[in-house]
Amino acid sequence: MAGVADDVPGGPLAELAGEPLPPAYRWLRTAGWGVARVFSILALAVAWEVAARSGAFTPYMLPSLSAVLERIWTDLIHGELLLNTGVTLYRALTGFLIGAVVGIVLGMAISRNALANWFFDPIISVGFPMPKIAFLPVVILWLGVYDLSKITMISVEAIFPVVTATIIGIRGVERELLWSARNMGAGERELLWQIALPAALPQIITGLQVALPIALIVAIVTEMFMGGYGLGGAMNTASRFADSRGVFAGIVEIAVVGYALVKIMSLVRRRLLLWHQEAVAPSTV
Amino acid sequence: MREATASRPAVFRFHLLGVPPMKAALLRYLPLLLLALAWEVGARTGLVSTLALPPLSTVAAAWIELLKDGELITNGAASLWRAGAGLFLSIVIGAALGIVMAWWRPVNVLLSPLVEMFYPMPKSALIPVTVLWLGFGNGSKILLIFLGCMLPVTLGAFNGARSSEQVLVWSARSMGANRLRMLWDVVVPSAMPELLNGIRTALALSFILLVSSELIAAREGLGYLIGFLGASGTYDAMFAVVLTVALLGFIADRIYLVLMQRMLRWQA
Numbered sequence: 001m002a003g004v005a006d007d008v009p010g011g012p013l014a015e016l017a018g019e020p021l022p023p024a025y026r027w028l029r030t031a032g033w034g035v036a037r038v039f040s041i042l043a044l045a046v047a048w049e050v051a052a053r054s055g056a057f058t059p060y061m062l063p064s065l066s067a068v069l070e071r072i073w074t075d076l077i078h079g080e081l082l083l084n085t086g087v088t089l090y091r092a093l094t095g096f097l098i099g100a101v102v103g104i105v106l107g108m109a110i111s112r113n114a115l116a117n118w119f120f121d122p123i124i125s126v127g128f129p130m131p132k133i134a135f136l137p138v139v140i141l142w143l144g145v146y147d148l149s150k151i152t153m154i155s156v157e158a159i160f161p162v163v164t165a166t167i168i169g170i171r172g173v174e175r176e177l178l179w180s181a182r183n184m185g186a187g188e189r190e191l192l193w194q195i196a197l198p199a200a201l202p203q204i205i206t207g208l209q210v211a212l213p214i215a216l217i218v219a220i221v222t223e224m225f226m227g228g229y230g231l232g233g234a235m236n237t238a239s240r241f242a243d244s245r246g247v248f249a250g251i252v253e254i255a256v257v258g259y260a261l262v263k264i265m266s267l268v269r270r271r272l273l274l275w276h277q278e279a280v281a282p283s284t285v
Numbered sequence: 286m287r288e289a290t291a292s293r294p295a296v297f298r299f300h301l302l303g304v305p306p307m308k309a310a311l312l313r314y315l316p317l318l319l320l321a322l323a324w325e326v327g328a329r330t331g332l333v334s335t336l337a338l339p340p341l342s343t344v345a346a347a348w349i350e351l352l353k354d355g356e357l358i359t360n361g362a363a364s365l366w367r368a369g370a371g372l373f374l375s376i377v378i379g380a381a382l383g384i385v386m387a388w389w390r391p392v393n394v395l396l397s398p399l400v401e402m403f404y405p406m407p408k409s410a411l412i413p414v415t416v417l418w419l420g421f422g423n424g425s426k427i428l429l430i431f432l433g434c435m436l437p438v439t440l441g442a443f444n445g446a447r448s449s450e451q452v453l454v455w456s457a458r459s460m461g462a463n464r465l466r467m468l469w470d471v472v473v474p475s476a477m478p479e480l481l482n483g484i485r486t487a488l489a490l491s492f493i494l495l496v497s498s499e500l501i502a503a504r505e506g507l508g509y510l511i512g513f514l515g516a517s518g519t520y521d522a523m524f525a526v527v528l529t530v531a532l533l534g535f536i537a538d539r540i541y542l543v544l545m546q547r548m549l550r551w552q553a
Contacts, residue, residue, distance in 0.1 A: 036394045036395065037394065037397075037398045038398070039395075040394075040395045040396065040398050040399055041398050041399065041402065044399060060417075061417070061418060118316065119316045120316070121313075121316075122313060122314050122315075122316050122317050123316060123317065123320070126317065126535055129489060129534055129535050129537075129538030129539070130531040130532075130534045130535050131489070131492035131493050131495075131496050131530060131531065131534040132531070133493050133496050133497055133500075134496045134507075134508070134511060134526075134527045134530040134531055134534075135527055135531070136500065137500070137511055137512060137515035137523060137527070138515075138523070138524065138527060140515075141337060141515065141520065142337055213405055213407060216407040217407040217408060217409045217493065218409075219407075220407050220409040220410055221409045221412075221497040221500075221501070224409070224412060224413070224497075224501050225497075225500055225501055231410075232409070232410075235410065235413050236413070236501075238413070239413035239416065239417065244417055247413045247414055247417060248414070250410060250413070251410045251411065251414060254406065254407055254410040255402075255403070255405075255406040255407075255410065258405045258406045258407045259402065259405050259406070261405070262404075262405035263405075
């Protein structure tokens with residue numbers, strides 16, 4: 001997909017218009033862009049360190065990056081980091097998986113069954129845009145302050161994007177596919193599992209890719225609200241004790257976990273959709 | 286990219302079956318009424334403890350009470366101001382950033398690694414820091430919502446602007462448009478659909494972040510009110526505020542959807 005981003009002096013379009021560049025120069029330029037990518041992250045890290053050490057901010061407002069990294073290292077050695085990360089991941093992923101399974105099954109039911117469609121459609125169209133996190137105190141009232149309430153809250157938030165994506169995906173399946181399968185003698189069940197579901201898979205995975213970060217956001221919020229173990233709980237404790245290094249360490253840890261999960265999810269997508277034509281298209285940011 | 290805007294799942298079209306529109310709407314939303322009825326009956330008959338689930342009628346009475354003594358208005362105004370200000374900043378700055386990133390390669394090269402790094406970060410992690418910097422008041426909420434909602438807008442604007450058709454860019458250029466004119470007349474309009482979708486994501490996110498941050502660290506606002514009422518055990522009032530917040534999120538989304546459709550009317 002040629003875009004405006006390329007339509008600048010030195011962009012690929014310039015090559016198309018003028019004479020081709022010598023390969024050595026081209027290689028150099030690619031390497032240059034690569035350096036630039038690492039550069040901006042490094043620049044941010046250096047800016048953080050310099051700003052913190054310059055004395056413009058108190059160490060309470062902005063602890064230096066090195067101090068924060070040191071703190072993360074201590075957490076790692078004492079095993080707290082692994083424990084908290086494990087607990088948070090367990091909650092987020094369990095909630096996400098429950099939400100994914102329920103969401104896909106519900107989405108299939110809604111797109112195949114008129115009664116399910118009639119009953120669930122208004123609930124989903126009203127429930128999707130609602131900030132369901134507002135129900136957190138209600139969920140705590142019903143299910144307590146331990147894992148059950150957290151995982152419930154996470155899966156409730158995760159269900160909605162998955163259901164909607166599943167419905168859209170199944171509805172968008174090409175009719176020719178369904179017709180020819182039916183023509184070859186496929187029953188309703190085979191039609192759903194072997195034709196509609198695989199054909200809807202790209203959309204469904206997109207829904208899962210929306211739900212996963214939400215699951216993590218909600219996991220962190222529930223942990224912050226209730227305290228205890230987990231990355232959110234640790235940040236909660238740190239901020240109660242005005243331990244700003246702990247707070248910043250928590251942000252870095254949570255950011256790394258979020259980044260890793262999103263990357264893994266896009267790898268899963270690529271793996272599951274190897275057969276799909278989107279596998280050849282370059283991915284966006 | 287258009288499929289995302291037209292993505293509402295098809296509904297049971299009673300009005301196509303010759304059912305009058307009022308009745309059709311009623312039939313369509315009947316499941317919600319049934320749920321409300323089940324709530325009321327379940328709580329009244331003692332099937333569910335009224336402590337865990339006060340009857341809907343009691344919740345409605347508590348809502349009116351909250352409205353009368355002004356609690357709902359003052360806290361609601363505080364919440365809406367925070368969400369509105371944060372969202373406004375994130376839309377203006379996020380959209381400008383995304384379009385500049387798509388338009389000017391050096392900016393793209395410098396910023397896209399940062400966007401890629403921060404986009405998947407669970408934004409709720411920023412709640413304690415914004416409190417640490419700006420305290421329990423409006424500032425920390427607005428900063429949180431701004432930071433949390435900016436990247437979806439940026440990404441929408443970036444993807445939209447990048448996908449503006451090359452032919453349009455070329456023909457604009459051949460007709461003598463300078464770069465700035467082209468940006469305004471070609472790139473920005475073609476970025477619109479994706480940008481507006483990004484803003485819709487940001488809108489939903491702003492409510493989540495607002496309520497979360499007010500639940501965790503605030504002295505006013507609807508989220509604070511929910512936590513306060515829950516802690517003091519007045520569950521009927523708590524349910525009233527929870528439903529209010531949920532309804533506000535829903536209404537905001539519907540209003541936005543109407544605006545969005547109006548803005549995209551020029552599209553075939």
